[in-house]
Amino acid sequence: MTAKKAGGGKLTRSETVTVRLDPKLRYLVELAARSQRRTVSSYIEWAIEQSLQKVILFEGRSSAECDVNLAEAGADLWDVDEADRLVRLADQYPEMLTYDEQVLWKLICENGFFWRGKYDDDGDWCWTVDIRKLIWGRLREHWDLLKAVADGEEEASKLPSAVRREEPTFNPDDEIPF
Template sequence: MATEHPESKRKGGGGKLSRSETVTVRLDPKLRYLAELAARKQRRTVSSFIEWAVEQSFRDVTIYHGSGYNGDDNITIEQDAAELWDVDDAERFVRLAIKYPDLLTHDEQILWKVLLDSELLEPARFRTASGKIGWRWDVLEDYIFPALRQEWGSLNQFVADGKAQEWAMLTRKAIKEGRVYPRTPPSLKVTQADDTEDIPF
């Protein structure tokens, strides 16, 4: 690991693999009663019905509002679910930060800023002819994410301890010394297609 911290070994890079998580939901009496009736009608438990209802609602929540021109259409959470979800915490975070930075919490914005400052993602980042920031997803998936998973625990611990910039500095140093990912990066030649497929940030 490029940047070790005394507590980092206790925080692995992988995501939680539990089948489901318990969430406490408060319903007013009317909503609770109607939910019970709906659950009976579908022969479900109330908790199963609520889980189903939440999943169904994803098709009605627009996560991206397109311009309506040249295929730039609205996107719902249901449509983008496969792109946003990953069992690994680190990869899931980067996917959200790249695609929908406006949805990051304040703490997540700090984490993203530190990650960018560390240059860990730099091999996959490019600027298009129009000046926008784009990302090579093949490089992210094959080259960056494996390295990020190894560093994720230490990154979070350093940030929690108020040592974010120290982590960024140590990571930049480790990258230069070839201790983070392979010394020879993949080709970063940007094709003309990349300019139309970039994701603005």
């Protein structure tokens, strides 16, 4: 006989957040939730979603540009991979990066291993920081190490790096095919 699962299955995973509310606000939230026939948790989630439409990330500087709110930008910024989320945020709204995220982004930008590029005349790897040239697989593969280096838990020397191209050496005894 197999053990029966307790409770129903979840459709999506959710995060638990502990919030302090003063007694008056808590009471009003309970009343608002009742009025919408929701749980307090469901009401708070709904209220946060509504408030995201009022948070402006980009204010249009000309009549041709539109204000962008966080609810609209969310689809472009969200990804299930933490590494991808950081890159998207750094690319689109670098001013929103925390100090720790800035340190991590700088590590990524300064390491040619994560970027497509080319060798210069001296054999050094050159790249441009452009997310279209990011090697996403390498970033995801080394994400935990990058975070550990950014947090000071690991040495930067443990990060992979772009390899300098060595010029082929010419040996006069080698046969030259014609």
